[in-house]
Amino acid sequence: MKYAYIIYNSITFASRVKREAARSFCWCSMLQTPGEISTNGCSYSIRCKVEDVPKVAAVSSRLNIQIKGIYLSRQEQGKVTYEPYDLS
Amino acid sequence: MNHMIYLDNAATSYHKPKCVLETLAYHTRNSSANAGRGGHDASVRASSLLMEARETAADFFGISDPLRIVFGQNTTMALNLGISGLIQDGDHVVISSMEHNSVSRTVAARENVEYTVVMANEQGYLNPFDVDRAIRTNTALIVINHASNVTGSVQDIRSIGKIAEKHNIPLLVDAAQSAGCIPIDVEQMNISLLAFAGHKCLMGPLGTGGLYVREDIPIRPVLFGGTGSMSESLSMPEFLPDALEAGTVNAPAFAALASGIRFVERHQSEIRQKETYLTQRLLHGLLNLDSVTVYGSPLQQNRVGVVSFTIDGRDPAECSNILNQKNHIAVRAGLHCAALAHQTIGTIQGGTVRASVGFFNKPSDIDALLLAVKHLC
Numbered sequence: 508m509k510y511a512y513i514i515y516n517s518i519t520f521a522s523r524v525k526r527e528a529a530r531s532f533c534w535c536s537m538l539q540t541p542g543e544i545s546t547n548g549c550s551y552s553i554r555c556k557v558e559d560v561p562k563v564a565a566v567s568s569r570l571n572i573q574i575k576g577i578y579l580s581r582q583e584q585g586k587v588t589y590e591p592y593d594l595s
Numbered sequence: 596m597n598h599m600i601y602l603d604n605a606a607t608s609y610h611k612p613k614c615v616l617e618t619l620a621y622h623t624r625n626s627s628a629n630a631g632r633g634g635h636d637a638s639v640r641a642s643s644l645l646m647e648a649r650e651t652a653a654d655f656f657g658i659s660d661p662l663r664i665v666f667g668q669n670t671t672m673a674l675n676l677g678i679s680g681l682i683q684d685g686d687h688v689v690i691s692s693m694e695h696n697s698v699s700r701t702v703a704a705r706e707n708v709e710y711t712v713v714m715a716n717e718q719g720y721l722n723p724f725d726v727d728r729a730i731r732t733n734t735a736l737i738v739i740n741h742a743s744n745v746t747g748s749v750q751d752i753r754s755i756g757k758i759a760e761k762h763n764i765p766l767l768v769d770a771a772q773s774a775g776c777i778p779i780d781v782e783q784m785n786i787s788l789l790a791f792a793g794h795k796c797l798m799g800p801l802g803t804g805g806l807y808v809r810e811d812i813p814i815r816p817v818l819f820g821g822t823g824s825m826s827e828s829l830s831m832p833e834f835l836p837d838a839l840e841a842g843t844v845n846a847p848a849f850a851a852l853a854s855g856i857r858f859v860e861r862h863q864s865e866i867r868q869k870e871t872y873l874t875q876r877l878l879h880g881l882l883n884l885d886s887v888t889v890y891g892s893p894l895q896q897n898r899v900g901v902v903s904f905t906i907d908g909r910d911p912a913e914c915s916n917i918l919n920q921k922n923h924i925a926v927r928a929g930l931h932c933a934a935l936a937h938q939t940i941g942t943i944q945g946g947t948v949r950a951s952v953g954f955f956n957k958p959s960d961i962d963a964l965l966l967a968v969k970h971l972c
Contacts, residue, residue, distance in 0.1 A: 539634025
């Protein structure tokens with residue numbers, strides 16, 4: 508199963524985006540950004556379905572909340588790997 | 596304690612709506628993890644509670660971006676964050692003579708900052724033009740108490756907001772006694788910073804308050820510490836709320852505050868009507884007692900439910916003690932942490948007795964106070 512990780516500077520930002528996305532019926536979870544893709548010490552991410560990335564990005568943009576990075580995760584043979592996601 | 600008549604709502608609203616108490620108890624049991632300090636479910640849940648509380652407060656005050664609300668313990672903390680985070684050496688600050696010590700002491704503590712105290716009249720009302728006249732070329736901040744905790748007088752924030760806008764100077768409003776009692780819309784009133792108490796008219800638990808900071812206000816951190824964000828840096832994050840919100844925030848208490856705000860929203864007109872009625876009843880009764888002097892406006896207009904009075908020949912503290920011990924009535928005597936306000940109304944020697952009504956008071960509470968005061972005359 509592929510997921511997207513949308514990274515924010517703080518849990519407050521992630522929380523704001525998650526709640527606003529849910530108002531558009533876009534359901535996400537929130538978690539601490541895995542170290543491999545974290546841009547700094549304590550960042551938080553929204554994890555969502557890959558097809559929901561544009562919706563979450565649009566919500567972030569509307570709220571003027573900066574996205575620090577977007578990655579897709581893939582689990583193969585018990586190992587999780589990440590690849591950058593190009594929003595454009 | 597069950598028989599106490601509580602008329603000290605200006606200090607804190609002792610009686611809380613059931614929904615507030617239940618929310619506080621529920622989340623203390625179930626959501627007491629540290630918000631923003633982990634990715635586990637309990638921490639994330641606590642973070643979501645805080646965000647919900649920010650959104651609720653933002654809606655209530657007409658704030659478009661909930662992230663501009665910083666949570667803290669009380670209005671004093673919020674005012675300190677706002678004042679100390681904005682002013683610098685060489686600045687000039689305008690304050691009113693109705694300020695609480697949380698403003699006057701904070702401004703006076705800065706050795707290299709000048710300030711002007713704009714005098715209110717004897718009833719505790721400011722003339723907005725006097726604020727305009729006090730502004731200098733180096734004025735960096737105007738701080739105005741919205742509703743006095745001594746006289747209940749409500750200032751014309753809308754007019755003062757226009758003056759602040761004209762001079763392009765930030766306006767910090769101390770809404771300790773007004774938030775929840777008087778409608779506040781930060782955009783319409785041109786409020787740049789709003790310091791509010793959660794535990795008074797908004798009916799939240801003790802230890803809740805907040806500061807709104809408008810997007811264009813360049814504010815510096817005053818407290819330093821963990822924020823759960825950008826931990827690799829030795830500097831505080833530049834974005835709000837993290838920049839001003841170091842340390843653990845009490846998520847269950849702010850969830851309960853959100854519940855209180857929703858309660859106030861649902862009952863806004865009922866609350867206003869009841870508090871107006873009770874205040875009128877109290878004012879009318881006190882004004883009819885010959886040996887009693889009432890301070891502030893004798894009328895109901897432009898005031899909240901805070902009434903200060905003295906009894907001829909009686910020390911206010913003695914009155915308060917008798918009312919407590921003999922009549923089980925809780926009022927507050929003295930200077931109410933607002934020496935400037937007492938200087939303004941001429942009661943700096945000994946202060947006043949202050950009775951402050953709340954939504955959960957009954958007319959019989961007022962009558963009991965009036966009868967007890969009559970016996971003291």
